[in-house]
Amino acid sequence: MVFMKSTLTRKQREVKEREGRILELARQMIVQDGYHGLSMDRIAEALEYSKGTIYQHFSCKEEILMALVNQSMQRRVDLFRRAAAFQGRSRERMTAIGASSELFCQLYPDNVHVEHAIRITSIKEKASEQRRMCLERCEASCSEIVRGVISDAVAAGDLAVEGEVGVEQVAFGLWSLTFGGYSIAATSPSLANLGIHDPIMAIRNNCNRLLDGFGWKPLAKDLDLPALVERIQRELFAPELAQLAELNRGRARRG
Amino acid sequence: MVFMKSTLTRKQREVKEREGRILELARQMIVQDGYHGLSMDRIAEALEYSKGTIYQHFSCKEEILMALVNQSMQRRVDLFRRAAAFQGRSRERMTAIGASSELFCQLYPDNVHVEHAIRITSIKEKASEQRRMCLERCEASCSEIVRGVISDAVAAGDLAVEGEVGVEQVAFGLWSLTFGGYSIAATSPSLANLGIHDPIMAIRNNCNRLLDGFGWKPLAKDLDLPALVERIQRELFAPELAQLAELNRGRARRG
DNA sequence: TCGTTTTTTGACTACTTGTCAAAAACACAC
DNA sequence: GTGTGTTTTTGACAAGTAGTCAAAAAACGA
Numbered sequence: 001m002v003f004m005k006s007t008l009t010r011k012q013r014e015v016k017e018r019e020g021r022i023l024e025l026a027r028q029m030i031v032q033d034g035y036h037g038l039s040m041d042r043i044a045e046a047l048e049y050s051k052g053t054i055y056q057h058f059s060c061k062e063e064i065l066m067a068l069v070n071q072s073m074q075r076r077v078d079l080f081r082r083a084a085a086f087q088g089r090s091r092e093r094m095t096a097i098g099a100s101s102e103l104f105c106q107l108y109p110d111n112v113h114v115e116h117a118i119r120i121t122s123i124k125e126k127a128s129e130q131r132r133m134c135l136e137r138c139e140a141s142c143s144e145i146v147r148g149v150i151s152d153a154v155a156a157g158d159l160a161v162e163g164e165v166g167v168e169q170v171a172f173g174l175w176s177l178t179f180g181g182y183s184i185a186a187t188s189p190s191l192a193n194l195g196i197h198d199p200i201m202a203i204r205n206n207c208n209r210l211l212d213g214f215g216w217k218p219l220a221k222d223l224d225l226p227a228l229v230e231r232i233q234r235e236l237f238a239p240e241l242a243q244l245a246e247l248n249r250g251r252a253r254r255g
Numbered sequence: 256m257v258f259m260k261s262t263l264t265r266k267q268r269e270v271k272e273r274e275g276r277i278l279e280l281a282r283q284m285i286v287q288d289g290y291h292g293l294s295m296d297r298i299a300e301a302l303e304y305s306k307g308t309i310y311q312h313f314s315c316k317e318e319i320l321m322a323l324v325n326q327s328m329q330r331r332v333d334l335f336r337r338a339a340a341f342q343g344r345s346r347e348r349m350t351a352i353g354a355s356s357e358l359f360c361q362l363y364p365d366n367v368h369v370e371h372a373i374r375i376t377s378i379k380e381k382a383s384e385q386r387r388m389c390l391e392r393c394e395a396s397c398s399e400i401v402r403g404v405i406s407d408a409v410a411a412g413d414l415a416v417e418g419e420v421g422v423e424q425v426a427f428g429l430w431s432l433t434f435g436g437y438s439i440a441a442t443s444p445s446l447a448n449l450g451i452h453d454p455i456m457a458i459r460n461n462c463n464r465l466l467d468g469f470g471w472k473p474l475a476k477d478l479d480l481p482a483l484v485e486r487i488q489r490e491l492f493a494p495e496l497a498q499l500a501e502l503n504r505g506r507a508r509r510g
Numbered sequence: 511t512c513g514t515t516t517t518t519t520g521a522c523t524a525c526t527t528g529t530c531a532a533a534a535a536c537a538c539a540c
Numbered sequence: 541g542t543g544t545g546t547t548t549t550t551g552a553c554a555a556g557t558a559g560t561c562a563a564a565a566a567a568c569g570a
Contacts, residue, residue, distance in 0.1 A: 053550075061528095116371075120290055169450075169451075172436070173465075176439060180432060181427070183435065195421065196423055196427050205420070205424060206428040294558090304518080306520075307518060307519055307559095
């Protein structure tokens with residue numbers, strides 16, 4: 001076949017669509033019963049295909065995990081990129097990245113579980129080179145975007161790096177704080193008992209304290225952060241906010 | 256038997272000793288191949304007991320995980336308690352807790368993996384009420400110790416809490432930063448490529464930046480932190496330091 | 511030495527991932 | 541429609557898990 005009516009044959013589209021359904025179901029399974037709840041047998045049964053067909057899409061369980069995490073990570077990179085392009089001072093741009101991170105975690109709450117899963121077992125080793133590279137590229141992109149903003153801050157004289165503190169130190173601090181915070185929030189059911197009722201705001205606040213500690217100007221007290229975040233959301237992430245509102249409406253309806 | 260020669264019969268001691276061997280082996284398995292590498296069959300085979308005997312000690316895999324984590328957590332509580340008793344200003348005492356945390360992670364590096372594992376699958380649900388309670392008590396103890404020092408700081412006027420910032424907020428910040436930092440350090444092999452060559456020092460530095468951001472006096476710049484940490488280690492954790500040195504010597508010899 | 515209690519065993523069930531030869535579905539020429 | 545070659549789908553199969561339980565073995569007490 002030299003040329004095709006569409007970019008894909010009917011069959012190919014069908015297969016693609018099935019792949020999506022597999023991933024969707026896998027995501028649900030992981031959310032419900034954790035990594036252990038993900039079973040190739042049950043996927044095949046639920047989708048009314050034989051196991052062999054599922055294995056034609058994903059050569060092992062780990063491939064599904066990696067596909068899921070890559071799906072999310074690509075969206076995260078997109079959000080980060082748009083955030084870093086925010087017009088303003090370096091600290092405002094970093095606030096935009098923070099806002100995009102919050103949005104990401106709210107839009108794709110399942111992702112926390114999946115990301116946890118790939119960090120535990122030796123999943124990366126079993127997955128294909130291709131999928132591993134994809135994840136690495138996404139992570140590198142995120143890291144680079146963040147470090148870019150930090151470097152800009154240094155260049156603009158808003159942030160002083162000296163001695164032990166380097167661009168990487170700041171990036172690692174933010175990464176630890178957000179990754180740790182969201183992980184705890186997702187896996188510690190009794191966080192409210194410990195006095196944290198709004199984890200997202202708590203994490204946002206902690207990030208700002210950390211940046212203040214690094215002396216990144218303007219300091220939090222010199223910014224109207226609520227207004228800034230509101231503006232960022234409005235200017236950069238209007239579609240995502242609408243999507244989130246829709247999602248919450250659906251959740252409220254369901255229970 | 257109304258009274259016994261020893262507190263335990265010979266048989267009971269034998270059983271206790273075996274339980275220790277099971278846990279030791281399980282820990283090794285988890286370190287080597289992650290949660291997936293832990294197999295009841297293989298434990299039985301390696302220890303030359305039948306599976307049934309292993310199941311007499313631990314009714315399921317999750318019980319082993321929980322036993323391991325409890326083992327570590329009890330040691331952590333002990334370290335935290337001793338750290339909080341350090342004589343000095345509130346921030347110095349918090350530095351002592353930080354030092355104890357560093358020590359803990361170095362003495363029991365396997366624990367990071369185990370703690371990760373119990374956070375992922377629904378292990379807590381499957382484990383016995385007893386073991387679950389034990390873990391909860393340990394976590395509560397750690398949290399309480401940290402919050403105690405923070406409260407003391409507030410009472411002494413070294414730290415101002417107002418508005419959104421409460422004692423819990425500071426505690427959550429430190430928890431996120433250390434948990435996240437050590438998790439990333441343990442599971443991201445390429446951290447050095449990202450410019451972080453000494454994760455422990457990086458995490459320590461970040462914690463101090465965060466506390467500076469909260470305005471916890473004396474600020475890092477007004478303290479001789481290296482000297483303080485050295486003093487804390489010498490005064491409070493001499494035995495653990497020796498243990499660690501021994502451990503490192505062993506590691507150096509092996510590889 | 512013998513009966514009783516406790517401990518240990520390994521075959522068993524029910525599940526998992528992953529493979530692969532054979533069967534079914536499909537595409538296409540005539 | 542019919543025949544033919546290719547692709548896709550299937551489900552029985554191997555090899556490995558967790559956990560159970562009746563029966564065998566060991567320990568104990570008299």
